[in-house]
Amino acid sequence: MWRLILLLLLITVGCKEKRYHDSAVENTVVLQAESLQDVLQFQKNLNEEFKNPKSSPLPDRIRKNFESLDFFEPDTLYRVTATFTRTPEALPFLMPTSTGLKSEEVVYGTLTFMLEGQKHQLEVYQNQELKEQEGFEDYLFLPFSDITNGEETYTGGRYLDMRIPKTDTVVIDFNKAYNPYCAYNSKYSCPLVPRQNRLNVAILAGVKAFKKDK
Numbered sequence: 001m002w003r004l005i006l007l008l009l010l011i012t013v014g015c016k017e018k019r020y021h022d023s024a025v026e027n028t029v030v031l032q033a034e035s036l037q038d039v040l041q042f043q044k045n046l047n048e049e050f051k052n053p054k055s056s057p058l059p060d061r062i063r064k065n066f067e068s069l070d071f072f073e074p075d076t077l078y079r080v081t082a083t084f085t086r087t088p089e090a091l092p093f094l095m096p097t098s099t100g101l102k103s104e105e106v107v108y109g110t111l112t113f114m115l116e117g118q119k120h121q122l123e124v125y126q127n128q129e130l131k132e133q134e135g136f137e138d139y140l141f142l143p144f145s146d147i148t149n150g151e152e153t154y155t156g157g158r159y160l161d162m163r164i165p166k167t168d169t170v171v172i173d174f175n176k177a178y179n180p181y182c183a184y185n186s187k188y189s190c191p192l193v194p195r196q197n198r199l200n201v202a203i204l205a206g207v208k209a210f211k212k213d214k
Contacts, residue, residue, distance in 0.1 A: 144198070
């Protein structure tokens with residue numbers, strides 16, 4: 001199995017892969033071959049979205065020279081198993097956005113996990129309008145910030161997409177963390193990361209800060 005994984009590490013899609021851990025690390029999930037491919041496919045799809053004038057958040061003057069986003073090297077350390085606890089009594093609230101608008105959300109549950117020897121908890125949200133749309137009935141929104149913000153990563157934090165899990169455990173793969181569209185274009189209105197979703201660790205995974213002059 002590990003020979004297959006090491007062969008897959010030679011694959012490049014706009015990034016250089018980090019050598020994956022050769023043994024299980026406490027409270028982390030070993031990234032199997034299919035999971036590595038999944039991260040690389042995520043990066044490829046995101047780059048294609050940004051190149052496409054119909055889906056790209058980039059202004060045309062920047063998009064025409066766009067080649068690839070900057071990604072951290074995929075790393076199993078930032079793929080963790082979390083305990084998912086539903087919060088059925090939570091009431092909808094208005095989440096602030098970058099433009100002053102409000103997004104109606106509800107805390108659907110909490111995610112508790114270990115990372116770098118510390119216990120962390122994040123709230124995961126369900127948008128009350130989006131859940132009425134076909135294909136998004138089980139969509140959950142996970143915004144987070146960490147101590148890399150303003151340096152290696154976007155100042156305002158990053159997002160992860162989730163689906164409502166069928167069990168009380170879920171894998172959080174920070175290798176799929178992406179920037180809100182307002183990191184690329186101020187015309188977009190993006191939910192602000194709640195204070196309670198700030199992690200006091202460096203999440204060196206996912207999309208890095210965007211440099212417009214790159």
